[in-house]
Amino acid sequence: MTATASPTPTAVPRGQAHTTAHGPVTVARSYRFEVVKLLSQWRIRLLLLACWIAPALFVAGVSAQSTLPTDTLFGRWMHATGWAGPLVTLGFAGTWALPLLTSVVAGDVFASEDRLGTWRHLLVAVRSPRRIFAAKALAGLTVILLLVAGLAVSSTAGGLVTVGNHPLAGLDGHPLAPGDAAGTVLLAWACVLAPTLALAGIGLLGSVVLGRSPMGLLLPAVVAPAMQLAQMLPLPVAVRLALPGGAFLTWDGLFTSPAQLAPLLIGIVVSLLWAVTATALACVLFLRRDFTNPTDDGSSRHAVVTAALPLAGLLGVTVAVVAATTTATGSGIEQAKVQHALATEFAHLYRTQTAQLRRPAVTEGQLKTAAACTKAGVRDGAHGAGNDWRCVVSWHLPGVAATGSAVYQLDITPDGRFVADGDGPKEVNGYFLVRTSTGDAPNPLWQFDGNVDLLAASPDSPDSPTP
Incomplete structure (x- = not known):
C-alpha cells in the first residue's frame, strides 16, 4: 500500500492573496483607507477641533466687546445680528485660514508618502497608481470640506447664541430678514468652496511635483497671499476677476439688491477651471512617475516647468476671455x-x-x-x-x-x-x-x-x- 502525499500549500503574500480572493482594491476602499489615515494624524485632528470650536468662541467674544472690528466687512453689525459673525469669519478665512488649511491637507497628501518611503507598500496593496491618486485626492477634499463646514457652522452658532437671530443690513442698506440672511450667508460660504478647491488643486500639484520639499506643503499658503496682494494693486478689473482667488472677495455681491452676480460667477468659473487644471496636471505627473526608483520623488526641473507653464497659460487665457466678454474697463470704479x-x-x-x-x-x-x-x-x-x-x-x-x-x-x-x-x-x-x-x-x-x-x-x- 502506497501513501499518496497531499500537495503542500504554497504560501501567498498577504497583499496578493487579498487581491486574488477579492479582486483589485477599489477606489472606494482606498478612499476609506486614506480618510482614516488622514484623520489619524494629530495635526488634522487638531485642525478639525479648532475649526469646529474656535470660530464660535471668537464670534462670541468679539460680539461681547464694546469695540468691534469695523475695518472688516460686516464687523460693525456684530452687535446687531448673529448673522454678521459668520461673514466676518468668512472674510478672515478667505484671506488666511483656508489657504493654510489646504496647505496642511492637500499640500502634504502625496509628499507624506515620500518622506515615509511607503510608496512600494501602497502600490503592492492597491496595484494601480490611478486609483491611488483618486483615493488620495478625494480623501483630501473630504477633510477640507469638513474643515470649511466647521468654520461656517461654528461661527454661525456663536453669533446666533450670543447676539440672536435678527435682521441684517445688506451692502446697499436694504434689510435682510433673518430667513433671507440665513440663506444668503449659507450661499456665500458655498461660493468660496470654488477658490478653496483651486487652492486644493494647487496643493495637490505641489505635493506631487515637489515631493519631499517643504515648498510643496507651503505652495497654497504662498500662492494665496500673492493673489491677495494682486487684489490690492490697481489692476484692471479684467485681470482682477481672472485670478483664481477672486471669489474670496466677490461673495459680497450677494448682499446687494439686485445681487451683483456677474463678478461672483466669473470668480467661481475661473476658480473651478484652476481646480480642474491643477488636479489634472497633478494626476498626469503622478502617473508618469517612476516608482521603481526609490530616489525619484517627482521633484525634477522638467516636472516644475510642466506644472507651471499650463497654469500661466490658463491665467493668460482667462484674462483675455474676461476682458473680451465684459464691458468694464480700467479699474471699474467710476x-x-x-x-x-x-x-x-x-x-x-x-x-x-x-x-x-x-x-x-x-x-x-x-x-x-x-x-x-x-x-x-x-x-x-x-x-x-x-x-x-x-x-x-x-x-x-x-x-x-x-x-x-x-x-x-x-x-x-x-x-x-x-x-x-x-x-x-x-x-x-x-x-x-x-x-x-x-x-x-x-x-x-x-x-x-x-x-x-x-x-x-x-x-x-x-x-x-x-x-
Missing part, C-alpha cells in the same frame, strides 16, 4: 457708479434711521436721493480707488420745500468695497446712539460699508447739487 451706489444705500439706511427714531415713514421714491462725488478735486470723470473721495448726498422729504444734504468721505478699495464716513451735519450722519429692539446702536447713517459693482454699466449721473 464716478457715476460710486454716486449711484452711495445714493441707493443712503436711501435705504435713511428709512432705517426714520423707523428707529419713530418718524413718519418715507419711501425711496419720495426721498429722490442723489449724490455728487469728487475725487482729489476732480469733479468730472473721477475714477479709481482711494481714500480721497468726497460726496454730497441730497434728498427731499414730502411736504418740505428745503433740500436736505449730508457730506461723506469715502475710502474705496480696488475691489470696489467702500467705507462711507459721515462728515455732517451731525443731526443726520454724525455719531449718536439710537435705541433699537436689540439695544442701543450707533446712528446707521454715521458710518457704513458699501460696494461698487465693477462690471455694471455706468448709470447716468443723477442731477445733484455741486459739492
Whole structure:
C-alpha cells in the first residue's frame, strides 16, 4: 500500500492573496483607507477641533466687546445680528485660514508618502497608481470640506447664541430678514468652496511635483497671499476677476439688491477651471512617475516647468476671455457708479434711521436721493480707488420745500468695497446712539460699508447739487 502525499500549500503574500480572493482594491476602499489615515494624524485632528470650536468662541467674544472690528466687512453689525459673525469669519478665512488649511491637507497628501518611503507598500496593496491618486485626492477634499463646514457652522452658532437671530443690513442698506440672511450667508460660504478647491488643486500639484520639499506643503499658503496682494494693486478689473482667488472677495455681491452676480460667477468659473487644471496636471505627473526608483520623488526641473507653464497659460487665457466678454474697463470704479451706489444705500439706511427714531415713514421714491462725488478735486470723470473721495448726498422729504444734504468721505478699495464716513451735519450722519429692539446702536447713517459693482454699466449721473 502506497501513501499518496497531499500537495503542500504554497504560501501567498498577504497583499496578493487579498487581491486574488477579492479582486483589485477599489477606489472606494482606498478612499476609506486614506480618510482614516488622514484623520489619524494629530495635526488634522487638531485642525478639525479648532475649526469646529474656535470660530464660535471668537464670534462670541468679539460680539461681547464694546469695540468691534469695523475695518472688516460686516464687523460693525456684530452687535446687531448673529448673522454678521459668520461673514466676518468668512472674510478672515478667505484671506488666511483656508489657504493654510489646504496647505496642511492637500499640500502634504502625496509628499507624506515620500518622506515615509511607503510608496512600494501602497502600490503592492492597491496595484494601480490611478486609483491611488483618486483615493488620495478625494480623501483630501473630504477633510477640507469638513474643515470649511466647521468654520461656517461654528461661527454661525456663536453669533446666533450670543447676539440672536435678527435682521441684517445688506451692502446697499436694504434689510435682510433673518430667513433671507440665513440663506444668503449659507450661499456665500458655498461660493468660496470654488477658490478653496483651486487652492486644493494647487496643493495637490505641489505635493506631487515637489515631493519631499517643504515648498510643496507651503505652495497654497504662498500662492494665496500673492493673489491677495494682486487684489490690492490697481489692476484692471479684467485681470482682477481672472485670478483664481477672486471669489474670496466677490461673495459680497450677494448682499446687494439686485445681487451683483456677474463678478461672483466669473470668480467661481475661473476658480473651478484652476481646480480642474491643477488636479489634472497633478494626476498626469503622478502617473508618469517612476516608482521603481526609490530616489525619484517627482521633484525634477522638467516636472516644475510642466506644472507651471499650463497654469500661466490658463491665467493668460482667462484674462483675455474676461476682458473680451465684459464691458468694464480700467479699474471699474467710476464716478457715476460710486454716486449711484452711495445714493441707493443712503436711501435705504435713511428709512432705517426714520423707523428707529419713530418718524413718519418715507419711501425711496419720495426721498429722490442723489449724490455728487469728487475725487482729489476732480469733479468730472473721477475714477479709481482711494481714500480721497468726497460726496454730497441730497434728498427731499414730502411736504418740505428745503433740500436736505449730508457730506461723506469715502475710502474705496480696488475691489470696489467702500467705507462711507459721515462728515455732517451731525443731526443726520454724525455719531449718536439710537435705541433699537436689540439695544442701543450707533446712528446707521454715521458710518457704513458699501460696494461698487465693477462690471455694471455706468448709470447716468443723477442731477445733484455741486459739492
